[in-house]
Amino acid sequence: MVPVVAPDNGRFYTAIRMCRWEKQRRENKRQARLFSRAKVPFAYSRDTFDTYQLTDDNRTAVAAAKWSLQEGNRKGIFFYGSPGSGKTKLAAVIANEKAGRGEQVLFSSVPDFLADIRASFGKNTTAEMIQVARDVPCLILDDLGAERMTLWVGEQLFSLLNHRYNEGLQTIITSNYGPQNIAARLVCRDDDGAEDDSQAQRIMSRIYGMCELVNLSGRDWRLKGAEA
Numbered sequence: 001m002v003p004v005v006a007p008d009n010g011r012f013y014t015a016i017r018m019c020r021w022e023k024q025r026r027e028n029k030r031q032a033r034l035f036s037r038a039k040v041p042f043a044y045s046r047d048t049f050d051t052y053q054l055t056d057d058n059r060t061a062v063a064a065a066k067w068s069l070q071e072g073n074r075k076g077i078f079f080y081g082s083p084g085s086g087k088t089k090l091a092a093v094i095a096n097e098k099a100g101r102g103e104q105v106l107f108s109s110v111p112d113f114l115a116d117i118r119a120s121f122g123k124n125t126t127a128e129m130i131q132v133a134r135d136v137p138c139l140i141l142d143d144l145g146a147e148r149m150t151l152w153v154g155e156q157l158f159s160l161l162n163h164r165y166n167e168g169l170q171t172i173i174t175s176n177y178g179p180q181n182i183a184a185r186l187v188c189r190d191d192d193g194a195e196d197d198s199q200a201q202r203i204m205s206r207i208y209g210m211c212e213l214v215n216l217s218g219r220d221w222r223l224k225g226a227e228a
Contacts, residue, residue, distance in 0.1 A: 076170050078213045108140070133160060
């Protein structure tokens with residue numbers, strides 16, 4: 001802060017003006033808060049387009065990721081492909097780019113999100129947690145299809161996606177399962193083992209309505225690292 005002389009209706013007063021160092025400090029603090037709220041896993045917290053290796057296999061997906069960052073774009077993306085193809089890393093790049101711009105974003109794996117809801121029961125935090133995920137301008141759901149499907153899980157996923165679809169909120173989803181087999185992964189089973197695919201169909205209807213489908217192909221990057 002620096003003192004300055006400021007006029008007011010013909011009189012002059014000493015006032016305090018924010019110096020550029022204080023402005024930068026506050027901006028850094030705001031950015032740190034946004035990155036913290038984004039909840040990007042530590043392993044991907046520094047990833048950017050500059051660190052994401054571009055190949056012929058992922059070129060279209062990278063272009064789609066950049067498209068999702070265009071101002072005013074509220075359309076989502078459903079990234080699908082084999083494990084290790086770079087889906088989570090690319091989704092994290094989107095989250096980091098948005099947080100770096102001062103935009104609100106939340107990153108969570110689907111199994112972790114559901115586990116957090118269960119863990120919050122009885123702590124008076126369940127409604128708040130769900131509300132944040134429902135209303136954040138950009139929600140990134142990683143690893144759809146990895147969760148064990150039950151009627152409760154199906155209800156939670158549909159309620160979340162249906163709200164975001166209705167409100168036109170951007171949702172980025174990654175999955176190891178493509179459009180041909182993801183619905184089968186979302187079929188609910190009751191305690192007796194009976195299957196019910198109605199919720200799966202409703203969930204996929206919302207995803208198709210709110211997301212562009214983008215495939216990431218290529219070899220497992222984790223195995224490449226192990227072979228190096």
